[in-house]
Amino acid sequence: xxxxxxxxxxxxxxxxxxxxxxxxxxxxxxxxxxxxxxxxxxxxxxxxxxxxxxxxxxxxxxxxxxxxxxxxxxxxxxxxxxxxxxxxxxxxxxxxxxxxxxxxxxxxxxxxxxxxxxxxxxxxxxxxxxxxxxxx
Amino acid sequence: xxxxxxxxxxxxxxxxxxxxxxxxxxxxxxxxxxxxxxxxxxxxxxxxxxxxxxxxxxxxxxxxxxxxxxxxxxxxxxxxxxxxxxxxxxxxxxxxxxxxxxxxxxxxxxxxxxxxxxxxxxxxxxxxxxxxxxxxxxxxxxxxxxxxxxxxx
Numbered sequence: 001x002x003x004x005x006x007x008x009x010x011x012x013x014x015x016x017x018x019x020x021x022x023x024x025x026x027x028x029x030x031x032x033x034x035x036x037x038x039x040x041x042x043x044x045x046x047x048x049x050x051x052x053x054x055x056x057x058x059x060x061x062x063x064x065x066x067x068x069x070x071x072x073x074x075x076x077x078x079x080x081x082x083x084x085x086x087x088x089x090x091x092x093x094x095x096x097x098x099x100x101x102x103x104x105x106x107x108x109x110x111x112x113x114x115x116x117x118x119x120x121x122x123x124x125x126x127x128x129x130x131x132x133x134x135x136x
Numbered sequence: 137x138x139x140x141x142x143x144x145x146x147x148x149x150x151x152x153x154x155x156x157x158x159x160x161x162x163x164x165x166x167x168x169x170x171x172x173x174x175x176x177x178x179x180x181x182x183x184x185x186x187x188x189x190x191x192x193x194x195x196x197x198x199x200x201x202x203x204x205x206x207x208x209x210x211x212x213x214x215x216x217x218x219x220x221x222x223x224x225x226x227x228x229x230x231x232x233x234x235x236x237x238x239x240x241x242x243x244x245x246x247x248x249x250x251x252x253x254x255x256x257x258x259x260x261x262x263x264x265x266x267x268x269x270x271x272x273x274x275x276x277x278x279x280x281x282x283x284x285x286x287x288x289x
Contacts, residue, residue, distance in 0.1 A: 114267015
């Protein structure tokens with residue numbers, strides 16, 4: 001993201017996903033679009049999860065498996081009838097395997113305007129260190 | 137076009153192979169109509185995708201706009217037309233960051249939709265929460281359905 005783009009956005013359908021485990025509740029499951037970038041100190045993950053509230057989002061890190069699970073509460077009242085339906089709503093689910101060792105205690109998650117920002121700090125040992133050679 | 141008897145009494149008048157064909161055509165139409173009433177392809181492929189619902193007094197337009205705030209949007213209404221435009225901007229992250237994945241997109245968008253009825257433009261409300269935009273558009277008085285009572289004579 002070194003420069004700001006201003007191209008026109010294209011409409012895209014959310015990709016549907018089949019989760020490894022059977023769902024306990026019926027409903028659609030989608031893959032959120034993510035950006036993942038890494039600096040020397042941390043890995044940052046940004047995920048688009050419109051409609052997910054903080055209390056409905058579950059983030060789980062277990063043996064380098066990062067799982068995002070977000071529930072969406074329906075907004076529509078029962079009295080409303082469909083006129084046009086272009087997008088569908090459902091859960092968001094995505095799983096990643098992290099290659100680096102993460103400092104689990106230092107993980108920070110922030111959900112703002114439907115975008116999750118997850119900061120995963122790398123453990124000290126995994127951070128590249130420049131070793132200075134001292135002249136004897 | 138003449139009104140035609142669809143099914144029924146073969147002993148009556150105009151029957152023949154064409155009537156069977158007509159019946160088949162009607163059935164196919166009904167079948168395909170039923171399919172397209174479900175979730176179809178996005179009509180224009182224009183961002184953002186919208187869901188429009190209505191109740192007796194109001195239209196509701198909803199769109200998924202993650203990361204956008206109310207200030208980033210321009211919404212205007214005239215007659216039965218709603219237009220939404222804006223820009224999804226990303227802040228510049230760390231310049232030195234190495235990207236593993238980049239699926240989210242930034243850019244400008246503009247969309248105009250015609251609603252099936254006139255709107256009371258003065259009472260339109262819009263809300264943006266959790267990346268979901270909801271626009272509440274009260275129907276104009278003349279677009280509301282009227283209940284007609286049958287008088288006993």
